[in-house]
Amino acid sequence: MHNDQVSAPLATEIPPAPARRKLPPKFHSVTVKAIEELTPRMRRITFTGPDLATYPNDGPGSHFKILLAAPGVDKVEVPEMGPNGEGWPPTGPDAPLRRTFTPRLVDTDAQELVIDFALHGDHGGPASQWATDAKIGDAVVVTGGRGPYRISPDAPWTLIVGDETALPAIATILEDAPTAAVVLLIEVDDASDEIDLPLSPGSTLTWVHRGGRTAGHAVVDAVAAASLPEGAGNAWVGIEAASMRAVRRQLIADRGFTRDRLATRAYWKFDAPGYRDGDTGEDVDATI
Numbered sequence: 001m002h003n004d005q006v007s008a009p010l011a012t013e014i015p016p017a018p019a020r021r022k023l024p025p026k027f028h029s030v031t032v033k034a035i036e037e038l039t040p041r042m043r044r045i046t047f048t049g050p051d052l053a054t055y056p057n058d059g060p061g062s063h064f065k066i067l068l069a070a071p072g073v074d075k076v077e078v079p080e081m082g083p084n085g086e087g088w089p090p091t092g093p094d095a096p097l098r099r100t101f102t103p104r105l106v107d108t109d110a111q112e113l114v115i116d117f118a119l120h121g122d123h124g125g126p127a128s129q130w131a132t133d134a135k136i137g138d139a140v141v142v143t144g145g146r147g148p149y150r151i152s153p154d155a156p157w158t159l160i161v162g163d164e165t166a167l168p169a170i171a172t173i174l175e176d177a178p179t180a181a182v183v184l185l186i187e188v189d190d191a192s193d194e195i196d197l198p199l200s201p202g203s204t205l206t207w208v209h210r211g212g213r214t215a216g217h218a219v220v221d222a223v224a225a226a227s228l229p230e231g232a233g234n235a236w237v238g239i240e241a242a243s244m245r246a247v248r249r250q251l252i253a254d255r256g257f258t259r260d261r262l263a264t265r266a267y268w269k270f271d272a273p274g275y276r277d278g279d280t281g282e283d284v285d286a287t288i
């Protein structure tokens with residue numbers, strides 16, 4: 001799908017995260033073992049390290065934090081925390097930077113963790129830059145993967161809406177449900193960003209090309225135009241924060257989705273470095 005119109009990001013006031021009590025994370029020190037270019041804008045990095053023998057991963061579509069050395073700091077250190085997690089998240093000018101990623105593949109026997117990094121070029125931040133510059137032997141610290149999404153075997157079909165940052169999650173969700181009927185709408189810059197995904201015979205995949213438009217706009221339009229199968233399906237959405245809200249609003253207001261059938265999440269947000277990873281967009285529900 002193409003559209004030549006370039007427009008500003010979708011404007012939405014997004015409230016701060018509600019206060020939540022969380023268990024402190026466990027940390028795993030890893031180094032880069034291999035690097036592969038999946039596409040011109042997607043780098044697969046395989047990490048290794050003895051800590052990965054016990055790497056916890058809840059399942060498909062889960063996420064973790066990667067800790068990168070702050071600017072001017074040589075090496076990222078495992079944060080020191082008190083017995084109840086005091087000291088997390090670390091603060092101060094030398095505190096490691098934290099960004100959210102998806103365990104694309106985990107092999108505890110081989111002590112390997114694979115992450116697919118979307119590279120954002122001049123628009124990106126430290127994680128995108130780190131992945132662009134990464135070389136064998138570079139060291140980082142990661143937390144364990146949690147917050148999985150499994151396609152319900154009771155759903156007649158599932159709509160999946162994503163962009164390149166959600167491709168690792170989408171791939172793991174599809175691998176976990178190899179016979180499920182899935183309607184996929186995935187926004188990328190152009191055909192060079194498309195990757196192979198494991199599709200069941202009953203699934204359909206539409207790559208939505210930005211065609212120069214601001215990220216998120218083309219996929220919002222694609223959802224509006226999509227013809228969905230009969231019956232009450234579920235939906236999983238992982239895209240930019242304001243676009244995620246626009247899709248959530250559409251699915252509830254125009255497509256009759258009930259909230260319990262929706263799993264929507266901001267994978268990033270325009271002009272919001274290190275955006276929180278728990279933004280599910282439920283604040284828009286009150287406006288529908």
Ligand SMILES: Cc1cc2nc3c(=O)[nH]c(=O)nc-3n(C[C@H](O)[C@H](O)[C@H](O)COP(=O)(O)OP(=O)(O)OC[C@H]3O[C@@H](n4cnc5c(N)ncnc54)[C@H](O)[C@@H]3O)c2cc1C
Pocket residue numbers: 062063099100101102103115116117118119120123124125126127128129164165166168169215265266267268269270271272273274275276277278
């Ligand atoms: C649950 C979850 C799982 C994720 N899994 C992955 C994954 O496996 N692989 C992956 O590549 N990403 C993944 N992401 C997205 C990733 O966390 C963000 O893109 C993050 O902002 C990248 O960090 P950064 O340091 O490069 O940029 P930041 O410092 O966070 O942001 C700097 C600027 O970059 C811009 N920016 C950030 N992301 C994008 C983008 N996608 N397109 C254009 N501009 C952008 C923003 O405008 C921001 O102001 C995931 C996010 C979530 C919430």
